[in-house]
Amino acid sequence: EIVLTQSPGTLSLSPGERATLSCRASQSVSSNYLAWYQQKPGQAPRLLIFGASTRATGVPDRFSGTGSGTDFTLTISRLEPEDFAVYYCQQYGSSPPRTFGQGTKVEIK
Amino acid sequence: EVQLAQSGAEVKKPGESLKISCKGSGYSFTNYWIGWVRQMPGKGLEWMGIIYPGDSDTRYSPSFRGQITMSADKSISTAYLQWNSLKASDTAIYYCARHPSGFDRSPFDYWGQGTLVTVSP
Numbered sequence: 001e002i003v004l005t006q007s008p009g010t011l012s013l014s015p016g017e018r019a020t021l022s023c024r025a026s027q028s029v030s031s032n033y034l035a036w037y038q039q040k041p042g043q044a045p046r047l048l049i050f051g052a053s054t055r056a057t058g059v060p061d062r063f064s065g066t067g068s069g070t071d072f073t074l075t076i077s078r079l080e081p082e083d084f085a086v087y088y089c090q091q092y093g094s095s096p097p098r099t100f101g102q103g104t105k106v107e108i109k
Numbered sequence: 110e111v112q113l114a115q116s117g118a119e120v121k122k123p124g125e126s127l128k129i130s131c132k133g134s135g136y137s138f139t140n141y142w143i144g145w146v147r148q149m150p151g152k153g154l155e156w157m158g159i160i161y162p163g164d165s166d167t168r169y170s171p172s173f174r175g176q177i178t179m180s181a182d183k184s185i186s187t188a189y190l191q192w193n194s195l196k197a198s199d200t201a202i203y204y205c206a207r208h209p210s211g212f213d214r215s216p217f218d219y220w221g222q223g224t225l226v227t228v229s230p
Binding site: 001030031033035037039044045046047050056088090092093096097098099100101102103 | 144146153154155156158159168169170171172204206214215216217218220221222223
């Protein structure tokens with residue numbers, strides 16, 4: 001089973017600032033099958049990025065994903081008020097389970 | 110418009126059985142994998158397993174195998190998650206979510222609204 005470790009656990013930033021979230025895998029993620037999701041309180045997760053770097057339909061271009069192998073990054077170039085949420089990475093390249101990271105909370109400073 | 114509509118909140122006692130549902134609409138339900146994800150109170154997301162409604166092929170997480178049963182009724186475009194004997198530790202929100210293709214190595218692109226299951230004496 002691939003273990004995904006996200007850091008930091010909490011990121012305290014102000015609107016307009018840049019957010020950099022990390023997701024590290026315990027072994028290489030096959031074909032860079034790595035996704036990022038955003039979850040706001042009381043809501044279901046929303047797909048942001050798949051294939052490590054491809055934005056899902058309707059996702060603003062301030063969200064970008066990079067990385068390969070075992071190290072992946074989600075960057076939010078300029079935080080908007082609606083971006084404060086919890087972000088999860090998920091790998092879907094291995095045999096089940098298709099694990100999630102434990103999440104990074106982006107909170108208003 | 111693709112939608113996954115989940116059944117309503119449930120309150121059960123330990124030892125009771127439960128089956129919750131996820132009805133797909135706006136797409137060909139038979140041809141897309143459906144997954145289930147658990148979120149315990151205040152915690153992160155846990156991948157439970159997936160089912161292909163076309164032939165009911167299933168893939169379980171080792172952590173959940175033997176504890177749950179996934180099924181699907183393609184005639185009514187509905188997937189199910191079932192417990193035979195609930196425990197207090199099953200208290201959580203359960204989400205269904207869709208893979209965007211017949212290929213299960215893909216992310217979840219659409220999610221249901223979640224079903225809150227509370228298990229308490």
